[in-house]
Ligand SMILES: [Zn+2]
């Protein structure tokens with residue numbers, strides 16, 4: 027049995043996939059259920075109103091949305107912003123435009139890298155012709 031400290035109450039418990047001990051895990055689930063239920067009943071509430079009514083910090087509510095655990099409601103639109111350009115978004119970390127840009131940047135970076143990799147490989151092959159596979163970088 028591997029022991030872990032609960033990140034909430036500090037109690038030692040048998041490690042599970044959770045960062046909370048069973049008691050706190052249950053409490054966390056209840057907190058989440060509260061938020062989810064409140065948003066279902068009051069979809070027009072703003073982040074502050076939800077936070078006040080459920081006594082859950084706004085940060086935590088935003089995390090639920092980012093994690094995709096709750097769908098963003100009318101009142102919360104605008105609270106979640108693109109991490110790159112700051113435009114209001116409905117889910118995730120980036121708006122559709124930035125997500126696409128980032129994707130392209132990654133593809134370009136990968137293309138450049140594989141080019142460099144091939145050049146190096148070819149040079150090494152010529153140099154160390156006698157020792158195949160023993161080339162050092
Ligand atoms: Zn705990």
Ligand SMILES: [Zn+2]
Pocket residue numbers: 108109110111112113120121122123124125
């Ligand atoms: Zn953006």
